[in-house]
Amino acid sequence: MSYLMSNYAPLAVTFVKGEGCMLTSTQGEQYLDALSGVGVVGLGHCHPxxxxxxxxxxxxxxxxxxxxxxxxxxxxxxxxxxxxxxxxxxxxxxxxxxxxxxxxxxxxxxxxxxxxxxxxxxxxxxxxxxxxxxxxxxxxxxxxxxxxxxxxxxxxxxxxxxxxxxxxxxxxxxxxxxxxxxxxxxxxxxxxxxxxxxxxxxxxxxxxxxxxxxxxxxxxxxxxxxxxxxxxxxxxxxxxxxxxxxxxxxxxxxxxxxxxxxxxxxxxxxxxxxxxxxxxxxxxxxxxxxxDNILDNVNTISAYLLAGLQALSSDKIVEIRIKGLMIAIELNQDCTELLNAALKKHLLINITGRSIRLLPPLILNQNEADIIIITLDELLGAL
Ligand SMILES: Cc1ncc(COP(=O)(O)O)c(C=O)c1O
Incomplete structure (x- = not known):
């Protein structure tokens, strides 16, 4: 039994450590945080x-x-x-x-x-x-x-x-x-x-x-x-x-x-x-x-992510909305199930109705952007 009030519905994972765009769970497993604690940890976790x-x-x-x-x-x-x-x-x-x-x-x-x-x-x-x-x-x-x-x-x-x-x-x-x-x-x-x-x-x-x-x-x-x-x-x-x-x-x-x-x-x-x-x-x-010229990185990685997302072959994508590192990928169907499916693939995302929402850290690099794109490709393929 939890002594916490029931106003949240946390996913089945607990994080104990963070570095850059990565979080480590109590099980010692690494997750890519493409949400930044809902747009908070822009400079990544535990920036030195x-x-x-x-x-x-x-x-x-x-x-x-x-x-x-x-x-x-x-x-x-x-x-x-x-x-x-x-x-x-x-x-x-x-x-x-x-x-x-x-x-x-x-x-x-x-x-x-x-x-x-x-x-x-x-x-x-x-x-x-x-x-x-x-x-x-x-x-x-x-x-x-x-x-x-x-x-x-x-x-x-x-x-x-x-x-x-x-x-x-x-x-x-x-x-x-x-x-x-x-x-x-x-x-x-x-x-x-x-x-x-x-x-x-x-x-x-x-x-x-x-x-x-x-x-x-x-x-x-x-x-x-x-x-x-x-x-x-x-x-x-x-x-x-x-x-x-x-x-x-x-x-x-x-x-x-x-x-x-x-x-x-x-x-x-x-x-x-x-x-x-x-x-x-x-x-x-x-x-x-x-x-650290963070704004330059936001703009470069934003363009890189957009190109990668546009290249996804899924016919379920209706629209990609993006400004810097505020991103929504709207689908032609409800995609609530992707929240847990992404978690299983160690990627943290948000779902808003028919949209996948991403707010990755502003320090995201190309390798991490690639992981996001590849994982989304797999998730959309299995939807
Ligand atoms: C645009 C906007 N305004 C206000 C808030 C509320 O902020 P807080 O949860 O820190 O009170 C949020 C939170 O998501 C937000 O996105």
């Missing part, structure tokens, strides 16, 4: 520079609270703001918390504009987290089932549909639009190239805040440090988590211009947020991404 930074910081200072200045947090805020062209940062511990901060900021923006029942537009099939506000923002009834009453001030519109957003411009209660640049959890849905540009124009014309949830797409996952950089835009609010700490829990809510002034003393906080350990770790992550 990250381990060294954690060890050093653990020996110096773990935690003091935000009642005192935290040097590494201030440095990290500066680095992230400079990289993202933002002005200020707030640090939390998870993606949901970063989004929660963003949602609270929109309330403050609304009240300062005398809007008493503010509404945020979010997208169908989006995923923004599991807190009450973020699951209400999430455009997926499965995530919301059983948790009514939801926070009602979200209107869900179709993703990648500019007109669906325009349709709300005469609603004076709308104050913000919150989107993932690429929808991750619903199966790597990549919008039209200029979708975010068009949405930003609408936001600017209506004094709406544009919130981009880059919890999954951020920190190099798509081949740029932030996915919205493909559009050459700067959102008002940008949320990050997952890859930021390479496995150490840290998230960030960055803001620009008037949005950066919304949080004032006492309006928000987090006991652990941005403590010395997690901040130092995130600084080490940003350093490795730069020093």
């Amino acid at each position: 520079d990250i381990t060294a930074a954690i060890q050093l910081q653990a020996g110096e200072l773990l935690h003091t609270s935000n009642w005192y200045h935290i040097q590494h947090q201030e440095t990290l805020a500066k680095e992230l703001c400079m990289a993202a062209n933002m002005d200020k940062a707030f640090f939390g511990n998870s993606g949901a918390e970063a989004n929660e901060a963003a949602i609270k900021m929109t309330r403050l923006h609304a009240y300062s504009n005398n809007i008493n029942h503010p509404i945020i537009l979010t997208a169908n099939q989006s995923f923004h987290g599991r807190t009450m506000a973020t699951l209400s923002a999430t455009g997926n009834p499965k995530v919301q089932a059983g948790f009514s009453p939801l926070i009602s001030e979200f209107i869900h519109v179709d993703f990648d549909d500019v007109d669906a957003i325009k349709a709300h411009t005469d609603n004076a209660s709308v104050v913000a639009v919150m989107l993932e640049p690429i929808q991750g959890e619903s199966g790597v849905i990549v919008p039209a190239d200029d979708y975010l540009n068009q949405v930003q124009k609408i936001c600017q014309a209506n004094n709406w805040l544009l919130i981009l949830d880059e919890v999954q797409t951020g920190i190099g996952r798509t081949g740029k440090l932030f996915a919205h950089q493909y559009n050459g835009i700067t959102p008002d609010i940008l949320t990050l988590a997952k890859g930021l700490g390479n496995g150490v829990p840290i998230s960030a809510c960055l803001a620009k211009g008037k949005a950066a002034e919304l949080l004032t003393v006492g309006t928000h906080g987090s006991t652990f947020g941005g403590n010395p350990l997690v901040s130092k770790t995130a600084l080490a992550v940003l350093d490795v991404i730069k020093k």
Whole structure:
């Protein structure tokens, strides 16, 4: 009997060690991790520079609270703001918390504009987290089932549909639009190239805040440090988590211009947020991404993987969706059974409906990419 609550359904394997893209089970067997702990361990498991930074910081200072200045947090805020062209940062511990901060900021923006029942537009099939506000923002009834009453001030519109957003411009209660640049959890849905540009124009014309949830797409996952950089835009609010700490829990809510002034003393906080350990770790992550040209590797390996996947002969493949190392292979049939079949072949993948989803570490090399391609070929052949 397990003393854990039943909200997860773990597969029948336990890992005890990791190195690069590989994990070792309690049985001493090696698995190729093509999921990175759901897009978290971008630099691979136990990257030596990250381990060294954690060890050093653990020996110096773990935690003091935000009642005192935290040097590494201030440095990290500066680095992230400079990289993202933002002005200020707030640090939390998870993606949901970063989004929660963003949602609270929109309330403050609304009240300062005398809007008493503010509404945020979010997208169908989006995923923004599991807190009450973020699951209400999430455009997926499965995530919301059983948790009514939801926070009602979200209107869900179709993703990648500019007109669906325009349709709300005469609603004076709308104050913000919150989107993932690429929808991750619903199966790597990549919008039209200029979708975010068009949405930003609408936001600017209506004094709406544009919130981009880059919890999954951020920190190099798509081949740029932030996915919205493909559009050459700067959102008002940008949320990050997952890859930021390479496995150490840290998230960030960055803001620009008037949005950066919304949080004032006492309006928000987090006991652990941005403590010395997690901040130092995130600084080490940003350093490795730069020093080791990780973005170049993402783009090279992404192209290599795409070529390999396109060459697969399976007539079950309907579409391959890929941006950097966010990958979905959509099939013409349900493929839930592939989860365990892949595990038997020592490959960790995710299945989203009819799609195989991969989020391999950003350091993936060609040999490892070949293993993924060959294993998928075998799996599809046996389906
Ligand atoms: C786009 C996006 N936003 C928010 C979250 C929630 O992050 P967390 O599980 O760290 O709260 C996720 C998690 O998958 C995500 O993909």
